[in-house]
Amino acid sequence: MRKFLDSLYLGAAWLAALFMIGVLVMVLLSMLGRTLHFYVPGTDAYAGYAMAGAGFLALAHTLKSGEHIRVTLIIGKLTGGARRGLELWSLTVAVLLAGLLAVYAWRLSWQSHQFHDISTSADATPLWIPQILMAVGTTVLLIAFIDEWVLELQRKRLHGHAETRHE
Template sequence: MGGSSPALPGAWRTALNALYDGAGVLAALCMVGLLVMVMLSILGRQLHFNLPGVDAYAGYAMAAAGFLALAQTLKRGEHIRVTLLVTSLRGAWRRGFELWALSAATLLALLFAAYSVRLAWQSYTLHDVSTASDATPLWIPQIPMAVGAIVLAVAFIDELVLEALGRRGAHAPEEATRNE
């Protein structure tokens, strides 16, 4: 990703950016996997063969792509934000509101990460499997969700630290500036 204001030593910033980019690359690979699964499903119907579990794996790939892309989306300023209130605030009020919002989001992301990890662990220990014809152990598709949630929590902590140090840049995605 690059371009974030360095609040941490260069090696830390490089490592965090590599983490966000790595999760983004994994999300892109999951999207390719989703495409492959959908194409196999279509071909199977056209050529009269059945690959059990293809639909389930397409769903797993879609969920993995969504969760793994969360942190990079946040760091690029592409998450949906209600800016009506934020843009009306100035100075200390705006900074205070940003700190409050980032603190709340960080707390929620940490809880989400903890419960995602817990869910995957419980599925592993209980030998929980999919009810679809693939009977996949559920901890396998739950791992990308947990990893994505952890990386999102790290990204929110990063944003909170940057804001607290006054080094967080204003995110104004191009698309938002073109909206009518």
């Protein structure tokens, strides 16, 4: 299971990297178009979709790599059961919030599909397509938080800056 989860987080990160390349391609295409006097409709919109996709898809890997910003002012001074209790409480809240975010991201995508909602820019892209990236990214983040919560319950979670583990 550990190997599958780590592959899931890494796969989402690689997909995020591909979307960052997509942002670069759209920006370069737009610049080239201005320089050579041709217009490619939707480059700004697609760059935005790719940027949002990259951001959401990278969330879980960032969490599992210990790179999310974490305020440790209080928890850093605690030890033993008090620290573990606060860690579990924090992770429980994170799981609940990530779960809500994932549910509402999927709901938004589904409603956009049902209502045939399209982009107001020149590309007229059905909005459920880029919104799927947000839904997938938040779902993988939810899985990562559940993973962290289970590891904390099992006392296998590493604390510190780099929280990656290889078992």
